[in-house]
Structure formats: structure tokens, C-alpha cells
Amino acid sequence: RVPRNTFFYNKELQMLSQMGDIERALAVMDEMKEKRIPPDEFTYAWIINAYTKADLHDEAFELYEEVSSTSIVRGSVLQLYAVVAAISKGDLEHAKRLVFRDSIIDTSAYRSRPADLILRELCIREDSAEINAFKKQLSEQGLSLSGYSYGNLIAFYG
Structure with missing residues (x-):
């Protein structure tokens, strides 16, 4: 049996986030913490997306802000999902503030x-x-x- 790693958990979180199943997504995140499997930018992005799909926009914004207190660099993928949360909430000004406040050095297609x-x-x-x-x-x-x-x-x- 192949041990679960961050990539494996992220695929599960991706599926749960697309369903808007925030409770199960948070349970997966807790399991990762228990097993000391480090989250990455995608882990947080999928949780933010799950919050958004569950219409819990403020929680999505809080998590986005909390990421800056971790070792995870807020990159384009994470910013993308925070902007999606703001647009989904109908707060275009917040979305703009995120883009202009968080200057992200990234050369990926997501930038x-x-x-x-x-x-x-x-x-x-x-x-x-x-x-x-x-x-x-x-x-x-x-x-x-x-x-x-x-x-x-x-x-x-x-």
C-alpha cells in the first residue's frame, strides 16, 4: 500500500471543494495535521474553494489571511481562489484589493x-x-x- 502524501490529500480536497463539502474537507485537513503531512498552497486553495462553494465567504477570507502566518507562500493559485470567493460574495472591491495588495512574484500561467x-x-x-x-x-x-x-x-x- 502506498502511503498517503500531500498530493493524495489534495486530490481528495479538490473533489470535496468542488462539491462544497466544507465539513469533510476540514476533516481531511485535520487528518493531515494528525499524520503530520504538510499542507501546501493547493491544500489551502481547495479549503478556500470549499468555503466559497458553501457560501462561507468570510471564512474563506479568514483562511486566506491566516496562510500568511504559515510557511506557505501565498501564490497565484491561492490568490485566485480568494478572488473567486470575493467575486462570489459580490464584493468586487475586495477582489481588486487582493490583487493589488498581494504582489505575487510568479511566472506561472496562473499569475x-x-x-x-x-x-x-x-x-x-x-x-x-x-x-x-x-x-x-x-x-x-x-x-x-x-x-x-x-x-x-x-x-x-x-
Whole structure:
């Protein structure tokens, strides 16, 4: 029998988070602690996602903030799920604060996704003034959008 490791637990947490089963997800996290299996960025991301799917947005934000007191670096994946929680709650300003406050040095494909989600939400709201202001803020912060966002902009502006 292969021993369970962080990757194994993360796959279980991923499934539970997509179902919004926060109770079982937290039980898995407790089991990891008992067995001294270290969590990683994905572990916390899946728990944040489970909170979001269970409409427990404030708990998701609290966990995101707590991660900074651990040895886990808050990277793009973790930020992505915190932004999803903010957008799901309807708090676009909180989502923007997360993107601009937490300057994350990351070259992965995930780096622009939190900003992409915010831009998509602005396009859905058809708020061209906010879209332009957000693009300007991104530029001033040295952040960029992915091709995905440019597709949304083309669809929005025609």
C-alpha cells in the first residue's frame, strides 16, 4: 500500500471543494495535521474553494489571511481562489484589493488569472469606466492580463 502524501490529500480536497463539502474537507485537513503531512498552497486553495462553494465567504477570507502566518507562500493559485470567493460574495472591491495588495512574484500561467476574473466580471456588468480604470491600475502595478482577458475585451467592445 502506498502511503498517503500531500498530493493524495489534495486530490481528495479538490473533489470535496468542488462539491462544497466544507465539513469533510476540514476533516481531511485535520487528518493531515494528525499524520503530520504538510499542507501546501493547493491544500489551502481547495479549503478556500470549499468555503466559497458553501457560501462561507468570510471564512474563506479568514483562511486566506491566516496562510500568511504559515510557511506557505501565498501564490497565484491561492490568490485566485480568494478572488473567486470575493467575486462570489459580490464584493468586487475586495477582489481588486487582493490583487493589488498581494504582489505575487510568479511566472506561472496562473499569475494573471485573478485579474482576468475581475475583468470578466466588469465586462458582465458592462462597466466600461471601471474596465478602463482597472486596466490602468494593472498597468501602474506592472501587472498584465492574459489573452483570455483580451478576448473578453474584444467581445465587450465589439
